[in-house]
Amino acid sequence: MCFHYNSLFLERRLVSVWAPVLQLTIIVSQVKPGQITKYSCCFFPFLLQIWDTAGQERFRSVTHAYYRDAHALLLLYDITSKSSFDNIRAWLTEIHEYAQSDVVIMLLGNKADMSSDRAIRRDEGERLAREYSVPFMETSAKTGVNVELAFTAVAKELKHRAVQHPNEPKFQIHEYIEAQKEKSGCCSYF
Numbered sequence: 001m002c003f004h005y006n007s008l009f010l011e012r013r014l015v016s017v018w019a020p021v022l023q024l025t026i027i028v029s030q031v032k033p034g035q036i037t038k039y040s041c042c043f044f045p046f047l048l049q050i051w052d053t054a055g056q057e058r059f060r061s062v063t064h065a066y067y068r069d070a071h072a073l074l075l076l077y078d079i080t081s082k083s084s085f086d087n088i089r090a091w092l093t094e095i096h097e098y099a100q101s102d103v104v105i106m107l108l109g110n111k112a113d114m115s116s117d118r119a120i121r122r123d124e125g126e127r128l129a130r131e132y133s134v135p136f137m138e139t140s141a142k143t144g145v146n147v148e149l150a151f152t153a154v155a156k157e158l159k160h161r162a163v164q165h166p167n168e169p170k171f172q173i174h175e176y177i178e179a180q181k182e183k184s185g186c187c188s189y190f
């Protein structure tokens, strides 16, 4: 189960990438209008349920219930908005209190296509991620840069946890992301 809060980002991943390739049926239900959307999509042998919650502080009390049992959380901030970046610390504190202790967390700086309006440098995102020992990358829901990678990395981590064989080396999500970024030459997109 994943969670994050950028509708465009999520829909791009689900509708443009997974649905045609994996022939998924995506069930979208608006749990609370304007606040939480639930997407369910089946691909054997996993059921991935993704909850897209509102990021604003005023909805935070409502969202605990949705991420308490989540296996992974994708936290997005907007690289053009300092307040959205500052909000991430509050989310990380909340998550520490309410989420499962082994939850997979990923920090994403979205709107990387808007670097001329950038308010948060990439290294500030990297530093925050290091502080909390979580993987980090910049994404663009508009151009699609790193959207695929963010979801794939989390899905792989969850899959390895679920079906890890004793002799298999542990999946290293940080290493996987760095290797994939290098392969795709990600940063030249920005």
Ligand SMILES: Nc1nc2c(ncn2[C@@H]2O[C@H](COP(=O)(O)OP(=O)(O)OP(=O)(O)O)[C@@H](O)[C@H]2O)c(=O)[nH]1
Binding pocket: 005, 006, 007, 008, 009, 053, 054, 055, 056, 110, 111, 112, 113, 114, 139, 140, 141, 142, 143
């Ligand atoms: N240029 C650009 N615009 C984006 C990107 N992601 C989202 N947007 C725009 O930002 C606005 C907000 O997008 P949403 O997907 O509704 O954001 P949200 O975070 O789900 O909003 P909440 O309802 O607060 O959770 C829309 O106008 C999107 O088109 C991006 O990567 N690049």
